Amino acid sequence: MDGVPGHDGDVFAERRAKLAAWRKTGTAYPTKYQPRDEIGPLRAAYERLEAGGEAPDVHRVAGRLMAKRIHGKVSFLVVKDMSGELQLFCALDALGKDRYAALEHLDLGDHIGAEGTMMRTRRGELSLRITSWQLLSKSLRPLPEKFHGLTDVELRYRKRYLDLIINDESREVFVKRAAIIKSIRDFLDGRGFVEVETPVLQPLYGGAMARPFVTHHNELKRDLYLRIATELYLKRCIIGGIDRVYEIGKDFRNEGVSYKHNPEFTMLETYEAYVDYNHVMTMVEEMVGAAARAVGSLTVDFRGHEIDLTPPWPRTTMRAAILEKSGIDIGADDARTVADLQARIKDAGLVDKVPLAPTWGTQVDELFSETVEPHLIQPVFITEHPLETSPFAKKCPHDPRFVERFEGFIAGMETSNAFSELNDPDDQRARFLQHVSDFAAGDETAHQLDEDFLEAMEYGMPPTGGMGMGIDRLVMILTGVPSIRDVILFPALRS
RNA sequence: GGGCCGUUAGCUUAGCUGGUAGAGCAGGGGACUCUUAAUCCCAAGGUCGAAGGUUCGAAUCCUUCACGGCCCA
Structure with a gap:
């Protein structure tokens, strides 16, 4: 030339x-x-x-x-x-x-x-x-400057291809993300789990407490929801005899955006028949440990904290955790109603910090979020949540106000959530009905009655341990990047 | 939703109490047989996020809006 x-x-x-x-x-x-x-x-x-x-x-x-x-x-x-x-x-x-x-x-x-x-x-x-x-x-547009590269955060998200060309660290995060997901698949496949795909478009949304995206099917002349969870379909698989089942896929929640929230995000859900939530806890810490080793070590740096993911992780009840941080015993006789609990919050001088909530369960949730959650930097399992906020979990035999549930926290973020799954169809119906009235009272995140799911459960669902894990948050922690937008190639932005 | 910060050339940026925008990289022309953020010389490149306002005069001050970041709810 x-x-x-x-x-x-x-x-x-x-x-x-x-x-x-x-x-x-x-x-x-x-x-x-x-x-x-x-x-x-x-x-x-x-x-x-x-x-x-x-x-x-x-x-x-x-x-x-x-x-x-x-x-x-x-x-x-x-x-x-x-x-x-x-x-x-x-x-x-x-x-x-x-x-x-x-x-x-x-x-x-x-x-x-x-x-x-x-x-x-x-x-x-x-x-x-x-x-x-x-x-x-032939390239018709100039690349970002060779020495400083592309540092403008907004441009990095909007034109991710430039970020990937210029910033090796950025590309490395997505390579590690793939390795993390692969290690999770290997882990579950090795335990005999079957990976399935369930509907993204659902006639009823359920399995989590969140507001949905709504869309419309022209030919069927009906609204459909983008799923907020895969839970209720995966349980149908359990009922169908796929005793160990999992799905990795996108869920969609019509809520705000933050360093740990994106409206569409990747969720892993696993269900295993004949085990309870204690079994699942052990599985989670081992699975996260395997994923951490696949891309580095069991010790990671995240948002200024050195986090040690080595199993086993401590397990503590929500009641004990709240008692330790706030001095309030949510299981005590003088905290058994919303009014009593709110009085105890007032006594503890926390009334400015903790928002008031309509039910005992949601009030416990608020109290926990404000006083305990920010302190959960090292991995920990918080167990035994209030009944009202856990409509798919079995009641604890020793105290039916609480359920057999755990959330795994790492770096102050909820990264996993699991139950001994409720498999009693009558109890499940009662829980749905409670949520239907909550929904009617204005709680948009409350569940709808899913008659088709109840019918499936009436055929008999085995005792099951189920778990959900936010993959994006796990990738954040394992790669040490501070924002969910750094682990999602094309994050949600205003246009 | 609230607070703070940011938006200047393709990219990275300077620009003080208002006086009419300065550089580096990239790109153009030239020199150079071991460079690596190559170097040296020359020339070019800007509706200063948008719209209003104040002023003789606005990148700079004020208002609103857009987008983004951090923090808070």
Whole structure:
């Protein structure tokens, strides 16, 4: 390619002009570059080459042009593929006048392929001494600045592809995310769990307390909800005899956005027949430990805390945790009603901190959220939640105001939630009916009566331990990034 | 929803109590046979997030809005 004239300082026009010149040669966007070596393995194979050393074998690499250092008769390019970067040593002698001159008109961001032999420069940089090269794809827009990179947080989210091109740490998070999910699959598959897919579009939403997204099916002439949980379908699988079942998929909750909330997020739910929530607790700490080891160590840094995920994790009842942090015993005789509990909150001087709630269970939840949750930095299982806020969990035999439930907290975030699943259809119906009246009283997150689910349960559901885990939050913790937007490739943003 | 902070060239940014925007990288032209944030010389590139307002004069002060970040609810 000859030199492209251009002097108006317009980067886009310059690149357009170069592309036009390439199109004339018919080689601006070829279909392939094969065979080629991945840069990472190639580097590894020649790692021991000494400075000034040369190797005879011919290799071909392809990637995006990330740096360009043009000199008079010898120039240096840096190309990058997913596995790493490699310097191309480009000498006038080896390329010939025209192909050497054409290098000058490449732009950072172009994809190129190059062929040559491996060498290490006198200054010690492993390089490919190239004998030929070709343009694989022309880039029309300039990349972010090479030294500072792309730091604007908003741009990183809106144009994630640029973030991925420039910020290796960012790409690394998503590679680790895949490894974490794979380790979870391996863990569950190894225990004989069956992975299934259940409906995203549901006629009734349930399995969690959250407001849904609503959509409409034109042909069926009915509204459908995007699922807020997979729970009720996975239990149908348990009833159907898939004794160990799980699903990893997107749930959708029509709620606010924060460092730990995105309206669509990835949830793992597992159900195992014939076990209770104690069994599930052990499974969770082992599974998280396996995931942590898959991408690093059992000790992670998150939001300024060093967190040790080594199992086993402490287990403490919600009653004991609240007593310790607030001095209030929610199980005591003088705290058995909402009014009594609120009086105890007042006695404890917490009335400004803890919002008032309509029921005993929701009041306990508020008290817990305010006084205990922020302190749960190291992994811990909080067990035995109030009945009212846990409509799918079995009552504790020793105190029916509480249920056989746990939440796993890490770094102040709820990352797992599990029950000894309620399998008594009459009790389940009673719980639904309570929620129906709560809904009527204005609680949009209360459950609706799911007659079809009740019918399934009436055929007999085995005793079951079930669990839900927020994958995005787990990835945050295991990769040490502070915001859920850093573990979701294309997070929700205003337009 | 509330508080604080931010938005200046493709990217990273400077710009004091208001005086008409300065740089680095990227891009253009030139020099250079081992550079690696290459270096050196030359030239170019900006409706300062948007809309109003105050003023002789606004990137700068005021108001509203948009988007984002952090914290709080």
